[in-house]
Amino acid sequence: MGRAVPHVGVYPGTFDPVTLGHMDIIRRGAKLVDRLVIGVATNPSKSPLFSLQERVAHVRRETASIGNVEVVPFDALLIHFAQSVGANVIIRGLRAVADFEYEFQMAGMNQQLSSSIETVFLMADVALQPIASRLVKEIASYGGAIDRFVSPDVAADVYRRLADNGVLNRGHAAGAKPAPLDGAS
Numbered sequence: 001m002g003r004a005v006p007h008v009g010v011y012p013g014t015f016d017p018v019t020l021g022h023m024d025i026i027r028r029g030a031k032l033v034d035r036l037v038i039g040v041a042t043n044p045s046k047s048p049l050f051s052l053q054e055r056v057a058h059v060r061r062e063t064a065s066i067g068n069v070e071v072v073p074f075d076a077l078l079i080h081f082a083q084s085v086g087a088n089v090i091i092r093g094l095r096a097v098a099d100f101e102y103e104f105q106m107a108g109m110n111q112q113l114s115s116s117i118e119t120v121f122l123m124a125d126v127a128l129q130p131i132a133s134r135l136v137k138e139i140a141s142y143g144g145a146i147d148r149f150v151s152p153d154v155a156a157d158v159y160r161r162l163a164d165n166g167v168l169n170r171g172h173a174a175g176a177k178p179a180p181l182d183g184a185s
Contacts, residue, residue: 005088006034006035007032007033007034007035007089008033008036008037008086008087008089009029009032009033009035009036009087009090009091010036010037010038010081010082010087011025011026011038011039011091011093012041012074012090013038013039013040013041014041014042014043014046014133015038015040015055015058015133016048016049016050016055016137017049017055017058017137017157017158018055018058018059018062018133018154019128019136019149019150020128020131020149020150020151021124021125021128021132021149022059022093023062023063023151024093024124024125024128025091025093025124026038026066026069027066028122029091029122030066030069032089033068033089033091034068035068035069036066036068036069036091037069037070037072037087038059038063038070038071039072039073039078040055040056040059040071040072040074041074041075042073042074049158049162049165050157050161052073052075053073056071058154058157059071061153062153062154072085078106078110079113079114083114083117087117088116089117089119089120090107090117090118091120092120092121092122093121093122093123093124094121094124095124095130095132103119107119131149136150136158137158137162140155140158140162140168141162141169142169143168143169146158
């Protein structure tokens with residue numbers, strides 16, 4: 001009897017920035033496959049805070065302790081990227097019903113493009129479901145605390161970039177502790 005084909009998964013995203021919600025899906029997805037390739041995507045419809053190279057570096061730093069994870073940039077159709085890394089499964093995280101509609105349509109299109117690659121949906125941990133990179137950046141730009149949503153290193157990266165870009169508002173000085181989200185001091 002021959003050796004079983006290794007299960008290779010792809011978890012794609014822009015990761016701008018990588019959040020605790022992303023990390024939850026990465027940790028759980030890595031347990032389901034022999035190798036998990038995190039594809040850090042370019043997305044022409046988004047204006048990223050960080051360059052592709054920076055986002056790849058951030059995700060590599062955040063996933064360094066997960067042994068079967070590889071982080072690579074990609075600028076292609078997801079299904080073509082998945083084929084290029086030998087993936088047989090695409091892992092997608094779901095936060096809410098709104099995510100499901102979009103993801104369901106994408107899974108159907110990917111199935112039409114390649115019937116040999118399955119899409120697996122993982123529900124985000126309940127405590128992490130509200131987290132979205134877009135909201136993390138918005139909260140940070142107004143001086144709100146983002147430490148509940150991203151790692152300390154990512155929070156520092158976000159505040160530093162916002163300060164460098166001159167979009168850090170409401171009196172948040174670079175290096176200063178941001179105001180708590182709930183308004184408490």
